[in-house]
Each structure stands twice: as structure tokens, then as C-alpha cells.
Amino acid sequence: xxxxxxxxxxxxxxxxxxxxxxxxxxxxxxxxxxxxxxxxxxxxxxxxxxxxxxxxxxxxxxxxxxxxxxxxxxxxxxxxxxxxxxxxxxxxxxxxxxxxxxxxxxxxxxxxxxxxxxxxxxxxxxxxxxxxxxxxxxxxxxxxxxxxxxxxxxxxxxxxxxxxxxxx
Numbered sequence: 001x002x003x004x005x006x007x008x009x010x011x012x013x014x015x016x017x018x019x020x021x022x023x024x025x026x027x028x029x030x031x032x033x034x035x036x037x038x039x040x041x042x043x044x045x046x047x048x049x050x051x052x053x054x055x056x057x058x059x060x061x062x063x064x065x066x067x068x069x070x071x072x073x074x075x076x077x078x079x080x081x082x083x084x085x086x087x088x089x090x091x092x093x094x095x096x097x098x099x100x101x102x103x104x105x106x107x108x109x110x111x112x113x114x115x116x117x118x119x120x121x122x123x124x125x126x127x128x129x130x131x132x133x134x135x136x137x138x139x140x141x142x143x144x145x146x147x148x149x150x151x152x153x154x155x156x157x158x159x160x161x162x163x164x165x166x167x168x
Contacts, residue, residue: 004073007115008040009108010057010065011124027134035124036062037108039071041115042078048107050094052085072116084114100128 013019013033038047038060045057058064076084090096092107105127109120119125 004075005041007071007074007112008057009067009069009071009112009120010038010040010045011067011069012036012038012062012065029134031127033066035127036104037120037124038062038065038104039108039111039115041074042081046085046108046111048092048097048104050097052089052092052107071112072118074115076115081111081115084111 011033012035014036015022015034017033019031019034036047038045040046040057043057044054045060046052046054047060047062049061053060074081088110092102092110096102105120105125109125112118112120
């Protein structure tokens with residue numbers, strides 16, 4: 001049996017604290033942050049940013065996480081995990097990215113399920129649903145759809161950063 005490895009969930013507020021204030025003011029709904037998430041395992045931070053990527057923990061383009069929590073433990077090996085990442089590569093790339101339907105949180109959820117057999121909290125994976133049904137929230141969601149359509153082939157994280165999954 002493989003040795004258990006810790007799996008850490010990192011959460012970054014993409015708005016640097018502004019999103020929660022605006023959301024509360026415009027919708028009356030409280031949120032902690034507009035989340036970008038990643039998992040840290042095998043000494044690397046794995047995330048989705050225009051493709052599956054990894055980097056040195058806390059040295060990715062997202063800076064320092066505002067929340068770090070031990071998510072679980074895995075008995076998977078790094079080799080098994082890398083094979084899994086290769087198998088889902090076609091689902092998580094610049095062409096399949098959607099700003100709220102297939103984003104970093106969906107990727108983190110997929111690898112969390114694989115590594116720990118446990119999903120991320122729903123309020124992270126489907127955060128946009130918090131806004132649905134409010135006038136401002138529906139406006140934001142329709143705006144995000146337009147932005148997503150306009151930027152379909154663009155990546156949110158430059159490919160030149162350290163840690164492209166395949167080392168290139």
C-alpha cells in the first residue's frame with residue numbers, strides 16, 4: 001500500500017477583497033471571496049488556468065492564498081496522478097474553459113474527487129448559483145457569458161509561467 005500524502009486546498013480571492021463588499025451591497029448576499037482554487041500535493045500546486053498547470057506552492061500567478069486547509073489524504077502515487085491529469089487534459093484547456101461552468105474550481109473538484117474521493121464544497125464549485133435569481137446577479141452572469149464568448153480562445157494565465165503541467 002502506498003504511503004498517504006496530504007492534499008491541501010488553497011483558496012484565492014480573485015477580487016482581493018472587493019468582491020464580497022460589492023456583492024453584499026448590490027445583492028444583499030454575503031460571500032467570502034470570488035474563489036480561484038488549487039490543490040497542493042506531491043510538493044506542487046495544481047490548478048487550471050488556460051490548461052492544466054502546476055507550480056511551486058504559493059509562487060503561482062495567484063500569489064498567496066487567503067485560505068489554506070488540509071483537504072484530505074491520498075494513497076495515489078504521483079505517477080498515477082499524472083496519468084489521471086493526462087486523461088482529463090481534453091476537458092481542461094483554453095478551448096473548454098468557461099468562466100463559471102468549467103473553471104479552476106471545477107478542475108480542483110475533479111482532482112479532489114480523484115485524490116481524496118471527496119468533492120469541494122458546493123459553494124466553491126458553483127459559486128455563481130449564489131447570485132442567480134437576484135437582479136444584479138443575473139446581470140453579472142449574463143455579462144460573464146458575454147466575456148467568456150469574446151475571450152473563448154484566450155487563456156487567463158500566460159503559458160510562460162513556471163510549471164506548465166508537462167514541464168514545457
